[in-house]
Amino acid sequence: MSIDLKTIKHISKLSRISVDEQRAKKLVGDLNSIFDFIEKLNELKTENVKPLTSIAETTLKLRSDEVKSKNIREQIIKNSPQDNKDYFVVPKVIE
Amino acid sequence: MSDITKQSLTDLVENIKNKKLSSSEVTKAFIERSEKSKVLNAFITEDFTSALDKAKKFDQKPNLDLKLPGIPMAVKDLFCTKNVKTTAGSKILNNFVPTYESTITENIWSEGAILLGKLNCDEFAMGSSNETSFFGNVQNPIDKNLVPGGSSGGSASAVAGQLTPITIGTDTGGSIRQPASFTGTVGLKPTYGSCSRYGIVAFASSLDQAGPMAQNVKDCALLQEVISSFDSKDSTSIDFKRSHYSKELTNDIKGKKIGIPKEYRVDGMPKEIETLWQKGIEYVRDCGAEIINISLPHTSYALPTYYIVAPAEASSNLARYDGVKYGYRASGDNLIDMYEKTRSEGFGAEVQRRIMIGTYVLSSGYYDAYYLKAQKVRRLIKNDFDEAYKKVDAILTPSTPSSAFKIGEKTNDPVSMYLNDIFTVPVNLAGLPGISIPAGHDAKGYPLGLQIIGKAFDEQNILNIAFAMEEKINFKNKISDWWIK
Numbered sequence: 331m332s333i334d335l336k337t338i339k340h341i342s343k344l345s346r347i348s349v350d351e352q353r354a355k356k357l358v359g360d361l362n363s364i365f366d367f368i369e370k371l372n373e374l375k376t377e378n379v380k381p382l383t384s385i386a387e388t389t390l391k392l393r394s395d396e397v398k399s400k401n402i403r404e405q406i407i408k409n410s411p412q413d414n415k416d417y418f419v420v421p422k423v424i425e
Numbered sequence: 426m427s428d429i430t431k432q433s434l435t436d437l438v439e440n441i442k443n444k445k446l447s448s449s450e451v452t453k454a455f456i457e458r459s460e461k462s463k464v465l466n467a468f469i470t471e472d473f474t475s476a477l478d479k480a481k482k483f484d485q486k487p488n489l490d491l492k493l494p495g496i497p498m499a500v501k502d503l504f505c506t507k508n509v510k511t512t513a514g515s516k517i518l519n520n521f522v523p524t525y526e527s528t529i530t531e532n533i534w535s536e537g538a539i540l541l542g543k544l545n546c547d548e549f550a551m552g553s554s555n556e557t558s559f560f561g562n563v564q565n566p567i568d569k570n571l572v573p574g575g576s577s578g579g580s581a582s583a584v585a586g587q588l589t590p591i592t593i594g595t596d597t598g599g600s601i602r603q604p605a606s607f608t609g610t611v612g613l614k615p616t617y618g619s620c621s622r623y624g625i626v627a628f629a630s631s632l633d634q635a636g637p638m639a640q641n642v643k644d645c646a647l648l649q650e651v652i653s654s655f656d657s658k659d660s661t662s663i664d665f666k667r668s669h670y671s672k673e674l675t676n677d678i679k680g681k682k683i684g685i686p687k688e689y690r691v692d693g694m695p696k697e698i699e700t701l702w703q704k705g706i707e708y709v710r711d712c713g714a715e716i717i718n719i720s721l722p723h724t725s726y727a728l729p730t731y732y733i734v735a736p737a738e739a740s741s742n743l744a745r746y747d748g749v750k751y752g753y754r755a756s757g758d759n760l761i762d763m764y765e766k767t768r769s770e771g772f773g774a775e776v777q778r779r780i781m782i783g784t785y786v787l788s789s790g791y792y793d794a795y796y797l798k799a800q801k802v803r804r805l806i807k808n809d810f811d812e813a814y815k816k817v818d819a820i821l822t823p824s825t826p827s828s829a830f831k832i833g834e835k836t837n838d839p840v841s842m843y844l845n846d847i848f849t850v851p852v853n854l855a856g857l858p859g860i861s862i863p864a865g866h867d868a869k870g871y872p873l874g875l876q877i878i879g880k881a882f883d884e885q886n887i888l889n890i891a892f893a894m895e896e897k898i899n900f901k902n903k904i905s906d907w908w909i910k
Contacts (some may be wrong), residue, residue, distance in 0.1 A: 333785075345740065345784045346747070347777055348765040360778055360839055361785070367840050368729045371798055374805070381800035384631055384805060385856030386618045386661045393657065405524035409751035418750055421760050 333361045429454035430587040434496065434644035437590055441494050446743070448487070452480035455497050455541060458589045464908040465564045467583040469502045470510050470543040471549025479539045489619055493539030495813075499589040502543035502578045503550055504530050504635070505624040509540065513626040514548040514558040514576075517753045517771030527624025529593060529635050529652045536651050541589055545579030548656040548773045549743065551599055552576050552629045553845040554835065557775040562832055565608055566904050567871055571829045574604030575846075577638065579607040584638050585902060591639045591648050595625060597632045598731055599825075599849025602861035605638055606824035606874025609863040609902035611639045611645045611891070613889040614849075616881045617856035618663035618884065621656035629738035630661075630767040632853045634729075640902075642892045643860065649884060666887045674902045676893040678714035683890070684817035689848060690725035691826060698823045698873065701865045705875045708897040721809040726802050728843060733786050733799035734854070736738060739776075740783025746771065767881055778839065803847050814880050819887055822848050824861040826876035858884045862891045863900040870903055882885065 338357050342349045349357065412419040429451055432440070440446040456473045476497055483495040491683035505511050512518045526534075534540070547557040554793035555563040555578025563578040565571040566586035573582040577594030581604030584592055594601040603613030620635045627633060648670055657665040685706060690699070706716055708795045748754035748767035757763030757772045772780070786795035791908045795838035813820065826847055852859040860882070861874040875894070880885035 337785075338781075341781045341785050341788070344788060345780050346744075346761070346764045346768055347780065348769040349777075355782065357778065364778075364782060365839055367843075368795070370729045370733055371733075371802055374723075375804060375828065376798060376801040379801040379804050380654065381797055382804035384661070385807070386663055388661075388663065389600075390660055399853075403770060404710070408524055408749075409521055409661070411748055411752065411754035412557060414748060420755060421763050422750055423760050425818065 333358060333365060427563065432590070433640050434524070434590045434647060436640050437496060438494060439472050441496070442489045443785060448483040450482040451495065452472050452476050452497040452539060455589060459541070462586055462588055465566060465582050465586055465588070466561050466586055467544055467563055467579040467586065468499065468542045468546050469512055469514070469560045472509055472540050472542045476539050483537065483539065483706065484852045486605060486644055488537060492871070493536040493538035495532065495537055495539065495603065498591055499540045499541040499583055500530060500592060501546050501577050502596045503546055503595050503626045506530055506540060509543065511626070512545065512560070513550070514546045514560060515772065516778070517558040519559070519753060521752055522804065523624070527625060528621035528654070528656045530624070532652050532654055533593070542548070544583055547576035547578065548776050549626065549739070550595055550597055551575040551775050551779055553599070553603060553842050554830070555579065556832065556836055557773055558757070559773060564908065565759050565829055566908070567608060567829065569831045569907055571871070572832055574607035575602050576600040576828060579636050581605055581610055581612070584608070584610045585626050585904060586592070588903070589817060591637060591644055591646070593635055594638050595633060595635045596853065597628050597735060598853050599846035601636050601638060602859055602874070602876060603825050603845055604851050606863070606872065607829035609872030609900065610638055610640060610864050611642055611860065611886070613645050613649055613860045613884070614852065614858060615649065615653060616858045618661050619667070619884070621654060621659040621840060622660050623656055623658040627742040628879055629735040629741060632735060634853070636909060641886060642895050643671060643674060643687065645860070646674050646888045649742050649888070653676060657681045659862065665882050666892050670885055670888055675889050676712070676896055678709070678890050678893045681714040681890065682817040683709050683714050683716050683718050684719035684813050684820040686719050686721040686724065686813070686820060686822060688721050689822045691847060696824050697867045698826060699891045701873050703892065705864055707740065708894050709821060710892045713838045715892070719813045719817060719820070720849070721813060723802065723805045723841060724811050724851060727854055728805055728847055729855060730799045730802045730806065731850045732782070734803060736779040736783035737787050739781070740780045740787065743776070743780055752845065753856045796892065803854050806851055810857060818880070819890055820878040822876045822878065824848060825877040828867045828869065828871035829875055852878050857881055858887055860887050861889050862895055862898070863902065864898050865900070866903070872902065
């Protein structure tokens with residue numbers, strides 16, 4: 331299997347990371363060498379193996395739904411990239 | 426006392442408790458040395474003025490019953506610290522000031538320690554040489570232009586260079602143990618679930634685990650005692666009986682069964698690593714432990730598995746950096762354009778590469794072939810350890826396949842960089858504790874480490890083995906202060 335320029339552009343779109351032509355070409359080489367290395371896993375037969383999804387196979391604990399933080403709007407907004415006291419501001423979405 | 430920064434944590438604690446030293450004296454000594462050590466680039470953010478204030482306050486009303494009374498320390502810049510900038514080594518978080526504290530750092534401050542500053546690391550902890558940091562590479566105190574390892578490179582450099590008596594790092598695939606090995610220091614990656622992940626910038630959530638780094642095993646045990654706690658704010662935190670690691674530390678390891686896995690004898694491994702390993706085997710035998718040859722047959726599949734699982738989880742975790750609520754934002758023609766430019770300008774090359782690998786292996790049509798396959802092989806790797814632990818109490822291996830390399834030597838070849846973690850990655854995949862201790866030097870005089878891997882939740886046992894070996898090895902780190910004019 332090999333990853334071509336078209337695939338890189340598709341992944342770039344899915345990842346929401348814009349890449350220029352030069353960078354995309356470099357990524358073709360990088361990702362192919364990494365996937366060549368990853369292909370080694372195909373040596374193993376794993377039809378009957380149960381996937382390991384979490385190392386701490388515990389069931390999630392239930393807790394009561396209590397409000398623990400109050401009036402922290404200022405704290406939440408504090409790191410907002412665009413200054414505004416009340417909201418997060420983004421570029422216009424609806425024309 | 427001019428040699429304050431040379432003292433171990435244990436000695437500093439004792440000297441403060443006996444009032445031979447004040448917190449202010451100790452804090453000042455580490456700050457003065459750090460001021461002379463800018464060349465190492467170990468710090469991303471210094472918090473020296475505030476540290477001196479806190480030390481003064483501590484001295485006015487010292488609480489000497491605490492475990493880290495007035496001890497100054499710097500932490501990896503992956504831990505959120507309230508009102509102190511936390512960058513994860515990334516441009517995308519360059520202006521991020523958390524409004525909350527990570528559980529681990531909270532534990533540390535409540536035992537009396539004082540924050541000196543935030544230490545450099547690979548961007549989002551993705552790297553093995555600290556060269557992917559937006560804030561520049563870190564120098565290894567061992568020699569000029571040598572990498573300190575990564576991703577906790579600033580942490581390792583700061584401990585070896587005596588800019589901080591102890592520190593905490595994080596380890597997703599070897600990021601505590603490999604830099605510890607490269608700098609002649611001790612680093613422990615605890616069992617998954619023993620130290621809370623709350624407030625740590627996430628990389629790969631099923632693998633990430635924070636742990637202590639120090640000059641010796643006893644200091645490491647004491648810090649582990651402080652940071653290990655059950656935390657309801659981390660859904661994977663595990664409630665188990667935690668030992669008083671430093672109090673119960675013993676060099677009596679008579680009768681312990683130590684496994685030597687044949688698969689860790691990899692092709693192309695330098696002869697000096699093999700020699701070091703043999704020496705390690707002799708040391709534990711001298712301590713009265715029994716050596717047993719074991720097999721971990723899926724070892725060579727661990728790195729390929731890791732390079733599916735970790736990027737997949739990273740691509741999901743890092744989706745939150747979109748320029749909306751915090752962090753860097755680029756301007757764009759519309760919302761999508763803003764996202765794409767923010768992430769393209771805000772993330773460095775290695776992080777982008779891993780997000781793209783992760784996105785690909787999780788994408789429609791490839792999920793089963795890659796991600797599901799990797800999760801299955803991960804089970805096989807864990808089963809190998811479960812089988813081995815029916816016969817042995819712990820496993821002894823080299824920490825890394827080589828000593829520290831030069832800055833720039835491996836930056837153009839991602840796969841050769843990834844091979845650094847060949848001995849450490851299986852431990853993360855299986856969620857086990859592992860400790861790296863300095864065990865000798867190579868021909869160039871650079872430190873080499875040995876790794877002891879334990880059963881889950883058996884930190885005490887590997888700390889004891891490390892403690893017993895440390896005594897036999899009697900390692901002396903060769904720090905010439907080359908960077909101080």
